Amino acid sequence: MKAALRLILAAAAVALIGVGGAQAADAKPKIALVTKSLANEFHQTLLNGAVADQKARSGEYDLIANGIKNEGDTAGQIQLVEQMIVNKVDALVLAPADSKALIPVVKKAIDAGILVINIDNSLDADTLKSKGIHLPFVGPDNRKGARLVGDYLAGKLTKGDKVAIIEGIPTAFNAQQRTQGFKDAMAAAGMTIVSLQSGQWEIDKANTIASSLLTEYPDLKAILCGNDSMAIGAVAAVKSAGRTGQVLVVGFDNLAAVQPMLNDGRLLASVEQHGSKLGVFGIDVALKALKDKVPQNKIDALIETPVDLALKK
Amino acid sequence: MDAAPSSFPSSSPSPQPAAPRPGRSALTRYAGLLAALVAMCVLFGALSEHFLTAASFRTIANQIPALAVMAVGMTFVLIIGGIDLSVGSVLAFSGAVMSVAIVQWDLGLAAGIGLALVTGMVCGAFTGTISVSLRIPSFIVSLGMLEMARGGAYTATGSRTEYIGGNVSLITDPWVAGISPAFLLALIIVMMGHVLLNRTVFGRHLIGIGTNEEAMRLAGIDTHPPKILVFMLMGLLSAVGALFQVARMEAADPNAGVGMELSVIAAVVIGGTSLMGGRGSVLASFFGVLIIAVLESGLAQIGASEPTKRIITGIVIILAVVLDMYRSRAASRSS
Numbered sequence: 101m102k103a104a105l106r107l108i109l110a111a112a113a114v115a116l117i118g119v120g121g122a123q124a125a126d127a128k129p130k131i132a133l134v135t136k137s138l139a140n141e142f143h144q145t146l147l148n149g150a151v152a153d154q155k156a157r158s159g160e161y162d163l164i165a166n167g168i169k170n171e172g173d174t175a176g177q178i179q180l181v182e183q184m185i186v187n188k189v190d191a192l193v194l195a196p197a198d199s200k201a202l203i204p205v206v207k208k209a210i211d212a213g214i215l216v217i218n219i220d221n222s223l224d225a226d227t228l229k230s231k232g233i234h235l236p237f238v239g240p241d242n243r244k245g246a247r248l249v250g251d252y253l254a255g256k257l258t259k260g261d262k263v264a265i266i267e268g269i270p271t272a273f274n275a276q277q278r279t280q281g282f283k284d285a286m287a288a289a290g291m292t293i294v295s296l297q298s299g300q301w302e303i304d305k306a307n308t309i310a311s312s313l314l315t316e317y318p319d320l321k322a323i324l325c326g327n328d329s330m331a332i333g334a335v336a337a338v339k340s341a342g343r344t345g346q347v348l349v350v351g352f353d354n355l356a357a358v359q360p361m362l363n364d365g366r367l368l369a370s371v372e373q374h375g376s377k378l379g380v381f382g383i384d385v386a387l388k389a390l391k392d393k394v395p396q397n398k399i400d401a402l403i404e405t406p407v408d409l410a411l412k413k
Numbered sequence: 414m415d416a417a418p419s420s421f422p423s424s425s426p427s428p429q430p431a432a433p434r435p436g437r438s439a440l441t442r443y444a445g446l447l448a449a450l451v452a453m454c455v456l457f458g459a460l461s462e463h464f465l466t467a468a469s470f471r472t473i474a475n476q477i478p479a480l481a482v483m484a485v486g487m488t489f490v491l492i493i494g495g496i497d498l499s500v501g502s503v504l505a506f507s508g509a510v511m512s513v514a515i516v517q518w519d520l521g522l523a524a525g526i527g528l529a530l531v532t533g534m535v536c537g538a539f540t541g542t543i544s545v546s547l548r549i550p551s552f553i554v555s556l557g558m559l560e561m562a563r564g565g566a567y568t569a570t571g572s573r574t575e576y577i578g579g580n581v582s583l584i585t586d587p588w589v590a591g592i593s594p595a596f597l598l599a600l601i602i603v604m605m606g607h608v609l610l611n612r613t614v615f616g617r618h619l620i621g622i623g624t625n626e627e628a629m630r631l632a633g634i635d636t637h638p639p640k641i642l643v644f645m646l647m648g649l650l651s652a653v654g655a656l657f658q659v660a661r662m663e664a665a666d667p668n669a670g671v672g673m674e675l676s677v678i679a680a681v682v683i684g685g686t687s688l689m690g691g692r693g694s695v696l697a698s699f700f701g702v703l704i705i706a707v708l709e710s711g712l713a714q715i716g717a718s719e720p721t722k723r724i725i726t727g728i729v730i731i732l733a734v735v736l737d738m739y740r741s742r743a744a745s746r747s748s
Contacts, residue, residue, distance in 0.1 A: 311713075361576075
């Protein structure tokens with residue numbers, strides 16, 4: 101008896117919330133944010149930034165924010181997007197876990213009348229074109245950011261110096277872009293890249309590789325890392341090899357954890373891509389398009405967000 | 414030691430005239446592993462300019478402590494016929510707790526280390542108790558713990574890499590002749606593990622449990638407490654691994670140790686410990702750790718590409734197990 105009563109009450113409560121939600125939806129747009137892995141500090145920051153923004157401007161829009169379990173959980177992300185379609189959101193802001201696998205479900209969302217904005221990691225341009233999808237991309241230029249920090253590093257080296265690159269997961273688009281940016285900068289300054297290996301975005305894997313590189317190249321002058329976690333691993337390797345100051349390390353993302361290293365010079369520089377605002381940038385583009393009734397295919401294809409060099413404060 | 418002989422070898426009904434001489438078979442086992450290790454060093458030495466240098470071996474020595482102590486724990490777990498897939502996550506969780514205790518709660522280094530060790534042990538106790546008392550395969554329970562501890566690591570750190578700094582790196586800073594206290598500590602733990610397994614009643618009971626648990630029970634031995642203890646030990650050693658790793662990086666990464674369970678299991682299996690339980694050696698596992706570490710380091714030093722690294726690592730694991738299988742078959746034929 102009691103259980104049945106509780107069930108009825110719960111059902112009533114759900115119904116009430118449902119009605120309330122529907123009423124609110126008439127007044128303000130409902131935006132879904134689907135990001136990558138919340139295990140990743142960058143995406144957690146991105147999501148937190150969006151949630152905080154919605155709290156501050158709760159009169160303007162509603163937000164459903166979701167992330168996936170780990171970087172490789174592409175299937176989970178597709179499922180999340182499908183749930184958002186069922187949820188009848190007005191716009192979807194998506195940081196895709198995979199540059200190709202998400203395209204069919206994105207098409208499904210657009211066909212269902214949802215405005216889709218791509219942030220952070222851009223979907224594959226050729227596949228999008230072949231499916232006839234126009235998808236605006238809002239995000240930083242990773243290659244430009246890597247070039248920025250690479251150029252700064254080159255300024256501290258002399259032409260012909262030996263450097264090594266530790267990149268992220270080689271199949272990830274942003275990892276490729278960052279590596280390309282590093283290479284651009286090193287080539288422009290005439291440095292010799294003696295090794296390019298993957299540290300899988302992780303601290304201990306990067307540490308193993310950096311340690312081996314330091315042994316193999318006694319005259320190595322710098323290590324360029326695709327993110328700050330790997331930079332922390334490289335900094336530790338440089339320290340245990342007793343070559344702090346002789347081998348410069350740069351990273352990417354400007355994590356809170358690397359601030360002490362930036363300040364005492366163990367880490368020369370990193371790249372700030374304003375992760376906490378990235379989701380909000382995407383949401384703003386969506387809100388503006390919804391307000392002005394601009395259709396999907398009339399929004400600018402590329403809206404670049406700022407990348408800045410992060411140095412000692 | 415006096416309780417053991419009466420309780421387990423004689424409980425097996427098959428008339429075995431004399432126990433196999435462990436000394437000789439152990440010697441051939443170590444000789445085989447050592448030969449493999451030397452062969453790898455020679456190969457990398459030929460391929461790379463600076464592999465055969467003191468600096469190179471110092472680097473390897475200072476990198477293996479975490480893997481080495483966790484391999485000790487895993488040897489015990491495999492010997493009782495269990496498996497623990499949660500070790501990488503438990504490492505991350507313990508490290509996360511340590512960093513939060515030091516940085517956010519301001520408890521100091523000693524308390525941080527203490528809390529980390531307790532965290533690891535509690536995780537292990539949880540896995541062990543559920544799996545042993547409810548008779549659920551440890552594969553499943555530790556898979557659950559893998560998820561829970563990883564979630565715990567993310568929660569504790571807020572999914573952020575936490576910088577610790579300060580004096581935490583003393584544990585892993587080069588000390589005498591470029592060797593860190595962590596490496597010496599790891600060696601001591603390996604030796605203690607070896608003695609625990611071979612020279613104590615507890616250790617012999619574990620081998621008995623792995624060989625024939627029913628026989629042990631019939632001999633009047635309660636097999637649950639030692640099995641749970643083994644999982645607690647595994648958790649504790651994962652936390653020790655966390656301590657080494659956090660100290661070396663001066664930071665706790667909530668993504669630390671992803672996939673580490675596979676490296677640990679690979680090292681132990683390369684050392685010849687059986688996944689079926691009942692057979693294993695802590696020292697041989699240490700050789701397995703050295704083989705994995707030399708391989709990783711050597712491949713990085715010659716600048717092998719990511720796919721090449723994975724393919725070669727896979728081949729080495731399979732090759733080692735195949736060779737070990739032939740060795741143990743030959744040994745059983747000759748006895």
